[in-house]
Amino acid sequence: MFLNPQGNIFGMQVNGIPSDFEIVGNSIEFHTNSNSYFNSDVLISNSHVLSLLNNNGSLHASTYVDSASNQWLFNLHANWVFKINSTNGNVGVGDVNDASARLEVQSSDGTAGTAPIKLRTGTLLTTTEDGAVEYDGANYYVTSGNTRYILTRTLTGTTPPSATPQAVGIQFIDTTSKKIYISTGTSSSSDWTILN
Numbered sequence: 046m047f048l049n050p051q052g053n054i055f056g057m058q059v060n061g062i063p064s065d066f067e068i069v070g071n072s073i074e075f076h077t078n079s080n081s082y083f084n085s086d087v088l089i090s091n092s093h094v095l096s097l098l099n100n101n102g103s104l105h106a107s108t109y110v111d112s113a114s115n116q117w118l119f120n121l122h123a124n125w126v127f128k129i130n131s132t133n134g135n136v137g138v139g140d141v142n143d144a145s146a147r148l149e150v151q152s153s154d155g156t157a158g159t160a161p162i163k164l165r166t167g168t169l170l171t172t173t174e175d176g177a178v179e180y181d182g183a184n185y186y187v188t189s190g191n192t193r194y195i196l197t198r199t200l201t202g203t204t205p206p207s208a209t210p211q212a213v214g215i216q217f218i219d220t221t222s223k224k225i226y227i228s229t230g231t232s233s234s235s236d237w238t239i240l241n
Contacts, residue, residue, distance in 0.1 A: 114142065125151075169193070183212060206237045216240075 106121045110131070117129040125140040137144035139151025150161040166182035177188045185196040199216045200206070206217040210228030217226040217237060230236035 116142070207234050209233050210236050 106119075108117070108119045110117050115131045117131055119126040119128070127139070128137040128141060128144070129135070130137075130144055135144035135147055135149065137149045137151070141149050141151050152161055153159040164178070164180040164185070166180060169179055169181050169186065170177060173188045173191050173193050175188055175191055177186075177193075179186045179188075179193075184198075186193050187196060188194070195214065197216060198212070198214070199218065201218045201220055203219070203221045205219050205222070205224070206226055210231050213228055213230060215228040217228075218224075219226070223241075225240040226237040227240055228236055229238050
């Protein structure tokens with residue numbers, strides 16, 4: 046055990062390994078190895094509660110309470126993971142302050158990999174579940190009242206559709222003629238049928 050009054054540090058060493066456990070000022074630190082350590086601050090208001098740092102002290106991950114905004118915040122590699130509003134329990138995913146819904150997701154910045162929500166291709170449920178949203182790689186589905194519905198896919202253009210439909214049931218709106226087409230097949234452009 047050791048005490049450093051100048052550095053305001055109290056600590057313990059195991060088998061000669063320095064700083065396995067330290068109380069430094071207002072924080073408690075648990076050094077796991079030479080590359081990283083846990084840091085837990087005693088002060089909660091507007092400060093880190095629990096942090097994971099590397100050996101030069103730079104931040105890897107942290108969680109802390111911001112008393113000014115009443116939020117519990119989680120940070121990973123200098124990026125916000127999510128924030129919980131301690132007043133109403135609303136959760137913001139990403140850099141979302143004061144989420145205005147039970148779950149609010151950060152918007153895309155326009156680059157690949159930043160979509161707010163993305164469903165992976167999967168197998169449809171063998172038994173429908175009310176409120177479920179699914180994607181099988183071809184269609185999106187929403188179940189209401191235990192009935193599974195395919196979400197309508199709509200294209201627009203200033204001329205009639207000339208490309209071969211990619212799937213059956215796609216709608217196409219010609220904004221010039223105000224005509225609506227629906228795809229009845231996937232063989233050629235002749236599979237577009239005017240509805241109105």
